[in-house]
Amino acid sequence: MSKLKEMTNPDNSDLYQFIYISRITSIGLSGASTLNDIAEVSIKHNKTDDISGILCYGNGYFFQYIEGSEQALTNLKNRILKDDRHKDMQTLDFSPISERRFTSWSLRSIILERWMIKDPKVKALMPFKPYDWSTSQWQQFLDVLQDYYEHQETAGDSDIQPIKYSALGLTFSKVVGQHQAFFLIQTVLAVLIMLALVWFVLADKI
Numbered sequence: 001m002s003k004l005k006e007m008t009n010p011d012n013s014d015l016y017q018f019i020y021i022s023r024i025t026s027i028g029l030s031g032a033s034t035l036n037d038i039a040e041v042s043i044k045h046n047k048t049d050d051i052s053g054i055l056c057y058g059n060g061y062f063f064q065y066i067e068g069s070e071q072a073l074t075n076l077k078n079r080i081l082k083d084d085r086h087k088d089m090q091t092l093d094f095s096p097i098s099e100r101r102f103t104s105w106s107l108r109s110i111i112l113e114r115w116m117i118k119d120p121k122v123k124a125l126m127p128f129k130p131y132d133w134s135t136s137q138w139q140q141f142l143d144v145l146q147d148y149y150e151h152q153e154t155a156g157d158s159d160i161q162p163i164k165y166s167a168l169g170l171t172f173s174k175v176v177g178q179h180q181a182f183f184l185i186q187t188v189l190a191v192l193i194m195l196a197l198v199w200f201v202l203a204d205k206i
């Protein structure tokens, strides 16, 4: 529901939240741009169904928070359950709420390793293993996401498509990010070897 709609229709008696965690499957991992594909379709569907929320991916796990009418969320839950890009869905909560947390986001998708790792509260919950979390931990995580939303909201940010990274690409960028010095040395060595080979070939001909 847009802000305008919420202001003109303040009746939130049929407002629910659905929160779950799941694991990415090999099908999800092998997709060229799984997260982007999910976000693209979701933003379209969720807008139509007055659903807002956030989808987090990290360390092979999804954490999704969505809010909307009970019927809309039940229909979506049934669709998501059948999706073979993830498995082992564990519902954390499906209950009535009085107001939305992420009004302007039909579905924001966040890659934890890229966006949230600098936040000390999130850092304390890393490595991201949501199946090990207690109720207070996922609630704390949700509050951090809401803080993030409110911060972005004041910056006028809504429904932006995520950067196109496949899950494999994400893993790769994470590894590269952690080993930048190693990759730099490897590149310098490769260039030196190439130069040496060229020198040998040219020296042979002279």
Ligand SMILES: Cc1cc2nc3c(=O)[nH]c(=O)nc-3n(C[C@H](O)[C@H](O)[C@H](O)COP(=O)(O)O)c2cc1C
Residues within 6 Å of the ligand: 022, 038, 041, 042, 043, 045, 046, 055, 062, 064, 066, 076, 079, 080, 081, 082, 083, 085, 086, 107
């Ligand atoms: C982790 C995950 C989260 C998803 N979240 C949503 C969502 O919020 N909204 C949505 O419409 N589809 C979502 N999907 C995609 C649905 O499973 C489904 O593919 C999509 O709604 C298209 O359904 P349709 O083919 O019946 O139109 C999600 C899929 C996954 C794997």
